[in-house]
Amino acid sequence: MISDAGSIEFDGGSEESDHETLFDPSFWYSFSIGYVCSASGIIFAYMWFCVPWAQLKKTKRKFMSSNVGRHDIRAIKANQVPQLLLYLLLLKKGNQEVSRVLDKLRSSISFMELCRATDYFNMTNVIGTGKTGTVYKAKLSNGSKVAVKRLYDSKLFETKFALEIGILHRFKHGNLVGLLGFCTERKQRILVYEFMPNGKLSDWLHPLQNEAFPLDWPIRLKIALGLARGLSFLHDCCNWKILHFGINSEHVLLDKNFEPKLRNFRSAELMKESQKKLGKKDVYDFGVVLMELITGKKHVEMSIDFKVIDSSLLGKGFDEQISCLVKVAVDCIQLSPHQRPSMLDVYKYIERLWEGYETDD
Numbered sequence: 001m002i003s004d005a006g007s008i009e010f011d012g013g014s015e016e017s018d019h020e021t022l023f024d025p026s027f028w029y030s031f032s033i034g035y036v037c038s039a040s041g042i043i044f045a046y047m048w049f050c051v052p053w054a055q056l057k058k059t060k061r062k063f064m065s066s067n068v069g070r071h072d073i074r075a076i077k078a079n080q081v082p083q084l085l086l087y088l089l090l091l092k093k094g095n096q097e098v099s100r101v102l103d104k105l106r107s108s109i110s111f112m113e114l115c116r117a118t119d120y121f122n123m124t125n126v127i128g129t130g131k132t133g134t135v136y137k138a139k140l141s142n143g144s145k146v147a148v149k150r151l152y153d154s155k156l157f158e159t160k161f162a163l164e165i166g167i168l169h170r171f172k173h174g175n176l177v178g179l180l181g182f183c184t185e186r187k188q189r190i191l192v193y194e195f196m197p198n199g200k201l202s203d204w205l206h207p208l209q210n211e212a213f214p215l216d217w218p219i220r221l222k223i224a225l226g227l228a229r230g231l232s233f234l235h236d237c238c239n240w241k242i243l244h245f246g247i248n249s250e251h252v253l254l255d256k257n258f259e260p261k262l263r264n265f266r267s268a269e270l271m272k273e274s275q276k277k278l279g280k281k282d283v284y285d286f287g288v289v290l291m292e293l294i295t296g297k298k299h300v301e302m303s304i305d306f307k308v309i310d311s312s313l314l315g316k317g318f319d320e321q322i323s324c325l326v327k328v329a330v331d332c333i334q335l336s337p338h339q340r341p342s343m344l345d346v347y348k349y350i351e352r353l354w355e356g357y358e359t360d361d
């Protein structure tokens, strides 16, 4: 209050009554609830958004500063999710982290378009089923024929889905099956590949009895060459190695000219350059496919003589070439990984066998 003398004085009211007017109990009650709620909100938001992205950034920084990543630093942008998926896979990150990145991935083809292309995933369009999903034959609105793989359980197969996108989106090669698009809308995990009209190599080498149509030698050599080219590309394309770890005649598709296309990267692993010897598993598996190409049989002994060679190939002027390829196959399936050649050496050798070949391509 203002005194008669004009000075300001306190009116001497008790402390208790001050509290009653300024901070009544309901104010304190709401204030504490508000305080607790906003503090926990801030902590929750930090845990939910900042921690995972900080971890992701750390992963990326770690990759970029490593010898493996240095090569590609300039190519990296934060929004290049397929690339980022590769780093995560290279650093052996788990499903959870991969899922988080996949959620950021914008579909390159809409779910509606895929529904139309497959007639709403009609069973009559199914061309195969694997452990992870179903493959449909489909026609896109631009008229192109494609194979659409719809994964069964998105959470279980996140890493497998990411591997296919990371590898096939980033690395295009004439002997790897082309990935034309992918869809992650509504938690779907769908991959769209170029359609291979001649199907799997295994179906040609081991046909059902009434469907036998043996491949001639030039086509078999062409398949061997294409596969070796695709694999040596994977092993040596960049500063790290891509190991397929699932090479077999089931995982080789043939286009309309019988050019082989390697598929199914769902067991693939990314390795640093220093882990070179692990690539020898692919060399061994390639050797087994060569044996299948030469003999037409599924399981072949380590040593091979002319008795097991596919009789439809012999006596047609290719016997010398056949025995050269037998030697390559035997080298590839040596028990000790150190004794097996590199895929690049194998490719160069088969390329020489192929030189001067007259083809109709």
Ligand SMILES: Nc1ncnc2c1ncn2[C@@H]1O[C@H](COP(=O)(O)OP(=O)(O)OP(=O)(O)O)[C@@H](O)[C@H]1O
Residues within 6 Å of the ligand: 127, 128, 129, 130, 131, 132, 133, 134, 135, 147, 149, 177, 193, 194, 195, 196, 197, 199, 200, 253, 263, 264, 266
């Ligand atoms: N691009 C394609 N063109 C033509 N046919 C294909 C194509 N992709 C797959 N197929 C066919 O669909 C079948 C099933 O393919 P899928 O990828 O599901 O098999 P998988 O290798 O057993 O896979 P998973 O890893 O799920 O076990 C293949 O065996 C093949 O016959």
